[in-house]
Amino acid sequence: MQDTLLEMRAITKTFPGVRALDDVTLAVRRGEIHAICGENGAGKSTLMKVLSGVYPAGSYEGEIHYDGALAQFRDIADSERSGIIIIHQELALVPLLSIAENLFLGNENARAGVIDWRETNRRAQDLLRKVGLRDPATTRVEKLGVGKQQLVEIAKALAKDVRLLILDEPTSALSEGDSQALLDLMLELKAQGVTQIIISHKLNEVRRVADTVTVIRDGQSVSTIDAGGGITEDAIVRDMVGRSIENRYPPRTPRIGQTLMSVRDWCVHHPEHADRQVIRRVSFDVRAGEVVGIAGLMGAGRTELAMSIFGRSWGQGITGTVEMHGRAVDTSTVSRAIAAGLAYVPEDRKSLGLILEDSVTRNITLANLPAVSRGAVLDERREAEVAEGYRADLGIRTPGVFQQVVNLSGGNQQKVVLSKWLFAGPEVLILDEPTRGIDVGAKYEIYGLINELAAQGKGVVVISSEMPELLGMSDRIYVMNEGAFVGEMPSHQASQERIMSLIVRE
Amino acid sequence: MSAIDDTAATAARPAAGVGAYLASNLREYGLLIALFAVMGFFQVVTGGTLLRPINVTNLLLQNSYIIIMALGMLIVIVAGHIDLSVGSVMGFIGALAAVMIVNMELSIWLAALVCIATGGLIGAAQGYWIAYWRIPSFIVTLAGMLVFRGLSLWLLEGQSVGPFPREFQVIATGFVPDVLPGGAALADMLGVRNFNVLAFVVGLLAAGYVVWSGLRKRAQNRAYGIEDEPRAFFLIRVGLIAAVLVFILYSLATFRGMPNVLITMGVLTVIYAFVTESTTLGRRVYALGGNEKAAKLSGIKTERLTFLAFVNMGVLAAVAGLVFAARLNTATPKAGFALELDVIAAVFIGGASMSGGVGKIVGAVVGAFLMGVLNNGMSIMGIGIDYQQMIKGLVLLAAVIFDVYNKKKV
Structure with a gap:
């Protein structure tokens, strides 16, 4: 045998x-x-x-x-x-x-x-x-x-x-x-x-x-x-x-402030079957300096929730309100959502996050071209400086910022997507499976970046299927199942068993 | 001294060097080399006829409308679409111009304006279905090709309509008058019949601009730390392009000066090259073609851009239609037949990718010239239209195979 x-x-x-x-x-x-x-x-x-x-x-x-x-x-x-x-x-x-x-x-x-x-x-x-x-x-x-x-x-x-x-x-x-x-x-x-x-x-x-x-x-x-x-x-x-990582989640002392974003009674229907409600009256808040986790099984509707909020990029018959700093904002197109201070880092970075054949630089500036142009004319020098800045800050490992992103590893590609959204200057970032398919070392760096964002007073929403990650990173966790939020808990009270039992009980 | 500096710089760079640079930029050099090779070949076999001043002028006039449409087609293809209707639209606009100017005796300016607006509307009508209803552009423009072919026939009632008044023909067949002094003296000195100083000066300025912008780009690349073109290549490339520009304009100067069409074409090319390469609008079109979903999730209004790409194509097809009608001095129901294929071929020969996101205006223009020189050279040689078609087809296939092969190798 x-x-x-x-x-x-x-x-x-x-x-x-x-x-x-x-x-x-x-x-x-x-x-x-x-x-x-x-x-x-x-x-x-x-x-x-x-x-x-x-x-x-x-x-x-x-x-x-x-x-x-x-x-x-x-x-x-x-x-x-x-x-x-x-x-x-x-x-x-x-x-x-x-x-x-x-x-x-x-x-x-x-x-x-x-x-x-x-x-x-x-x-x-x-x-x-x-x-x-x-x-x-x-x-x-x-x-x-x-x-x-x-x-x-x-x-x-x-x-x-x-x-x-x-x-x-x-x-x-x-x-x-x-x-x-x-x-x-x-x-x-x-x-x-x-x-x-x-x-x-x-x-x-x-x-x-x-x-x-x-x-x-x-x-x-x-x-x-x-x-x-x-x-x-x-x-x-x-x-x-080749080294030991004592703590897989870098430590952080949360400094949580005012409520940044509130979503109220968010309902979304399936893009092809108008009678099928996919998101059911979801309400949640994100506060400044807070990392909010959304737990749930595949198909619970987490990506659909995020994308429908971000410029109605998914679904139809969407109702509900999004407030930033207590004032209702228009997020009906992606550019309006960006203007309102939102950013969404998609789950599938290759097909939704990157222009693979384009350079690191072009990918990073894409969501905020006006910031690197005068009138409508691009300032390529400024673009390169911006990209170099993020390369240094986030540790994007690439031979140069003019390298095509298709040649980068998964972790570095994800850093490019994150850089793009950081450059757009959002107040609330929704990260959908931010560490999927990324190796341990790069994961740690991304966790560090999430902490840093929170420390800067931004609100971060993390959607993840890896429960240890949610438990290790979030301040507060919402549990989602079949299109509705079925629970909310501060992460120190959360455990994999508690989250799973909320899902199963439904 | 500078030679020594150069060697040191080359040695300092990683061993990859010249060979690797050539390999990774083979496509752009390949296109230029192909153009020069084809021109050289026909110059020899036609016994010098190809580059005679009168033929150079002809070459420009013959290809002007293809180049004008190739500018729009490049954008459509970069955006990830295709437009099969441009030949028909061009013919239809020519017919419309003929009916308005010849039959209805409207003012030329008014008629031209109506024609260009109509072109834009046609583009909008097709772009609407493609952008907002997501009907494949192949289908929509295939339908457009049939519809506008039919409309031309209907409008002209199957007849040819012409001739146009002299003022209209000038669009295509007129020449820019020489406003600079000294033409006669120079003509005597050079032993030619006449010499258009303006054309020659424009040639020198254009060559100067090519050298200047080349040097500037090189300095920029160095500042960003982008891999540099080896100096020898840079000098040869820029030198050749500048020399060709001077030579062409010199040829024109010794004939009748610059055709009006050359100005139209040149100005449009410069504008479109600038818009595609240096503006946010251009960047967004490339992003749209590279990955539509990612572009959309980055806040780019992908539908509107697609729509505008087709509106723009319609306008350029209308401009080409006016030039074509003016050149032929008559509008026929057959005008523009199968021309879309030449335009599309030029864009692909110029290095654009079928899947979108890749391609340059300059490439499309060079691609169109390459096809034009082939056409012209073979016609001078008296090669039958049968062989001409076959050769052009094979050239297109070879260019695209070359592209794909290059991509695989990397």
């Missing part, structure tokens, strides 16, 4: 000018769940690409031994034939096809090119049962939430007789509840004998499911920790960043 299924020996992979992997060793035992941890850019994804044949044999140094033999995969199809299947962070499903069609895409139940639909749907239903998904196999994938789509991906892997399942940040887009379900499924698959590799930033999850943890830092395998010896989060963090 404990023999080795996969052994990657002394893997070195270089790109022009960069050594992405340097003598990395990884041994995965048959039937275990093996976690790989490391900061963004540490080389985790590169390692998995070497394993799956995206970088074919010969393009790297070192050896891969799989199932007792030397493996030399030429491409993904080759590694999949051996039962190695990767589920990427960005899901690769075709939204307009049904679950069943997606499950067997490229692998259809067909004779001479003609698909046997009965067989397809029957097998699909079987697979769905295995992953605990109860939707009919004929449902179109676009109708499913991210959590369910993740399950479809796993079912798809099972359809291909998976022997080594690799999950790359599987829970980064999932809510707490969906994450737990996914982790349970992983344990169940393990019981059925499927060996798994999980790449994750979330150490509590790693601790829960992993038998072994390998930590990679700067392209090198730093350590391998066995669950037998007890995995502690602190030990992993220490190895990941």
